[in-house]
Amino acid sequence: MSATQSSFVRSTILFMLIGTGILLGIVVATFGLVEKTSATFDYIIVERDIRRTAADLIQNLTDAETGQRGYILTQDESFLAPYDKALSSMNSNLELLSQRVRGRPIKQERMPELQSLVQSKLSEMARTIDLVKSGQRDEAVRLVQTEVGREVMDQIRAVMDDFKQRSDSNVDRGVSEQVEATQHLQWITVGSGIAILVVMSGAMLIVYQHVRELLKARTEVEHLNAGLEARVAERTEDLMQANQEIQRFAYIVTHDLRAPLVNIMGFTAELDTSLKSLQAYVLADGTSVSEEMIREARLAASEDLPEAIGFIRSSTKKMDGLINAILKISRDGRRQLKPEPVELTPLLENIAASLHHQISESDGQTSLDTKATRLVTDRLSLEQILGNLFDNAIKYKHPDRPLELAVRTAPEGRHMVRIEVQDNGRGIAEQDQERVFELFRRAGQQDKTGEGIGLAHVRSLARNLGGEISVSSRLGEGSTFVLRLPSDLSRLVRS
Numbered sequence: 001m002s003a004t005q006s007s008f009v010r011s012t013i014l015f016m017l018i019g020t021g022i023l024l025g026i027v028v029a030t031f032g033l034v035e036k037t038s039a040t041f042d043y044i045i046v047e048r049d050i051r052r053t054a055a056d057l058i059q060n061l062t063d064a065e066t067g068q069r070g071y072i073l074t075q076d077e078s079f080l081a082p083y084d085k086a087l088s089s090m091n092s093n094l095e096l097l098s099q100r101v102r103g104r105p106i107k108q109e110r111m112p113e114l115q116s117l118v119q120s121k122l123s124e125m126a127r128t129i130d131l132v133k134s135g136q137r138d139e140a141v142r143l144v145q146t147e148v149g150r151e152v153m154d155q156i157r158a159v160m161d162d163f164k165q166r167s168d169s170n171v172d173r174g175v176s177e178q179v180e181a182t183q184h185l186q187w188i189t190v191g192s193g194i195a196i197l198v199v200m201s202g203a204m205l206i207v208y209q210h211v212r213e214l215l216k217a218r219t220e221v222e223h224l225n226a227g228l229e230a231r232v233a234e235r236t237e238d239l240m241q242a243n244q245e246i247q248r249f250a251y252i253v254t255h256d257l258r259a260p261l262v263n264i265m266g267f268t269a270e271l272d273t274s275l276k277s278l279q280a281y282v283l284a285d286g287t288s289v290s291e292e293m294i295r296e297a298r299l300a301a302s303e304d305l306p307e308a309i310g311f312i313r314s315s316t317k318k319m320d321g322l323i324n325a326i327l328k329i330s331r332d333g334r335r336q337l338k339p340e341p342v343e344l345t346p347l348l349e350n351i352a353a354s355l356h357h358q359i360s361e362s363d364g365q366t367s368l369d370t371k372a373t374r375l376v377t378d379r380l381s382l383e384q385i386l387g388n389l390f391d392n393a394i395k396y397k398h399p400d401r402p403l404e405l406a407v408r409t410a411p412e413g414r415h416m417v418r419i420e421v422q423d424n425g426r427g428i429a430e431q432d433q434e435r436v437f438e439l440f441r442r443a444g445q446q447d448k449t450g451e452g453i454g455l456a457h458v459r460s461l462a463r464n465l466g467g468e469i470s471v472s473s474r475l476g477e478g479s480t481f482v483l484r485l486p487s488d489l490s491r492l493v494r495s
Contacts, residue, residue, distance in 0.1 A: 008210045015203040019196055026192045030185065030264060030316045037181050037271070038309060044174040050100045050107070051167040054160045057093040060086040061121060061156065065149070068125040072132055072140050080129070087122070094118060107163055114159045117152055124149045186268050264312050271308045273300075337378040337464065339490040344409050344419075345370045347379075351386055352407075358394050364403030371410040372417045376488040381461045385469075386421070388458045389481050393423040398476070416467075417487050424478040433471050466492045 067083030070076070094115060101107040124143070131140035345368065352359075352366045359366060390405070397403040404424045412418040428436060437459045462469045466486045473479035486492055 008206060011206045012203060015199050015206070019199045019203075022192055022195050022199065026188065026264075027316050029188050030312060037178055037185075040174045040178045040181070041305065044171050044178075046100055047167040047170045047174070050097065050104075051164050051171075053093060053097045053100060054163045054167075057090065057097065057118075058157060058160050060089045060093060061118070061153065064090070064122075064125060065153065068129060069144065072128055072137065072144060075132060075137065083125070083129070090118065090122070101163075104166075107166065110159055110162070114156065117156045117159065121149060121152045121156065124152065182268060182271050185264075186272075189264050189268060264316070268308075268312070271305065273304070337381070337489065339376050339488075340379055341374060341376055342379050342382060344373050344375065347383070348386070348407055348409075351383070351390055352405075355390055355394060359403055359405065362397065362402050364397070364405065366405045366407070369406070369408040371408070372419075372487075373409070375417045375485060376490050377465055377485060378489060381465055382485075385458050385461050385483065386419075388454050389421040389483075392454060393421065393425060393479075397423070397425045398478075411487070412484060415487055417485050419483040419485070420480055421483070422478065422480040427475040427477050428471065428473040428479055429475050430473075433473055436471065437469070465489055 063082045064086035067079045067081070067086065070079035071083070098111050098115075101111060128140040128143050131137070131143070348368050348370065352368070356366075393405050394403065401424065406420075406422045408420045408422070410418050437455050459469055462483060462485070466489060467484050469481060469483045471479055471481050
């Protein structure tokens with residue numbers, strides 16, 4: 001390998017590692033900030049519920065006290081209706097408030113005191129009503145005039161005011177933390193996007209410079225040795241094809257990885273918009289809140305925020321999947337090949353047997369025709385190639401007929417072996433037959449799970465073995481994948 005090629009490989013790997021590191025950082029940071037935002041939002045909602053429950057409890061006590069005093073003054077039993085209604089709600093108010101303050105030590109410590117005060121107030125009101133009902137109205141009036149009930153009520157209000165004040169303080173702090181987290185997420189997304197564009201631009205520049213140097217070298221070789229023109233042309237064509245694939249790979253990676261970033265940026269803006277609606281409602285603090293503001297806040301809490309968080313999570317998950325696919329293809333090129341004699345007939349029979357259940361489910365069948373029975377190659381890579389082709393034949397079988405899978409092997413020339421995997425499945429349109437081997441690219445109806453890395457993985461493995469794979473197909477009739485491999489990989493490895 002020349003110094004120019006070594007520099008190109010090192011630079012390309014360096015840029016890929018930098019880009020992968022940036023993407024991993026985005027995924028980790030985004031997950032952390034999204035989880036923090038979700039936890040803060042839940043905390044704000046609970047504090048808001050505590051405040052509302054405390055207000056409901058005070059209102060019910062006030063209604064009960066109003067009914068009690070009205071009955072004492074007028075002895076009209078219609079005043080007992082709001083009293084009874086308020087009593088029926090207070091126990092549930094206390095129980096709900098007790099549940100919601102769990103995990104908040106200061107409020108939880110004051111709950112026994114609050115429950116005791118409420119019971120005292122209820123006992124005082126019940127006693128006065130019982131005195132009136134038994135004809136001792138004057139005694140009931142004197143009991144009210146002692147202002148014991150008012151003092152208890154003032155103590156209850158003091159506890160409730162403390163709860164409200166602490167809840168308001170916690171809500172303010174939570175909103176501030178959520179705003180800060182949203183701003184951090186936006187800056188991380190924008191900064192990382194710019195960094196990735198810079199990295200990919202650098203990689204494309206290196207590819208461009210390398211291609212230009214190759215073209216220059218080709219011209220020099222043609223001038224130096226006209227007799228080697230055919231060999232130079234063949235070698236240059238191979239190099240151009242490799243560089244075109246690198247360019248296509250760089251474009252695909254840039255395009256596919258940028259899409260989740262755009263989604264994340266868009267939905268962080270959606271989070272910011274929804275947060276403003278929630279702030280207008282949550283921070284009203286006693287002022288009147290319009291029905292429109294309440295509706296917008298509820299819509300943000302029930303739909304907009306969960307939807308935005310869900311889309312951000314799905315985008316980061318997709319980015320993680322794309323990164324793993326890139327790393328998988330990268331590992332294929334680095335794995336050391338181990339050439340060994342491979343008997344094709346037992347190998348194909350074992351693969352077919354492992355998939356027999358899936359094939360027989362639709363009354364399908366497999367046929368083998370092995371005119372070439374042996375080659376020296378890397379067993380693991382060959383098993384992965386054939387396994388992928390068999391799996392694809394099963395996955396994309398035609399829904400209206402049983403699967404027929406035929407595998408043929410034959411010598412091709414002096415140093416190559418040809419392996420054909422033919423099926424009668426859905427087939428591939430002519431314009432998509434080369435596209436299916438590209439990373440993250442799929443063809444035809446997208447009704448099966450997958451990310452478009454299977455056949456790209458197969459082509460990468462085939463080329464690592466010194467061979468090539470191609471496909472011929474007719475839509476609706478089936479496909480034939482043709483794998484050409486050197487009969488003895490050890491000679492290539494040694495060379």
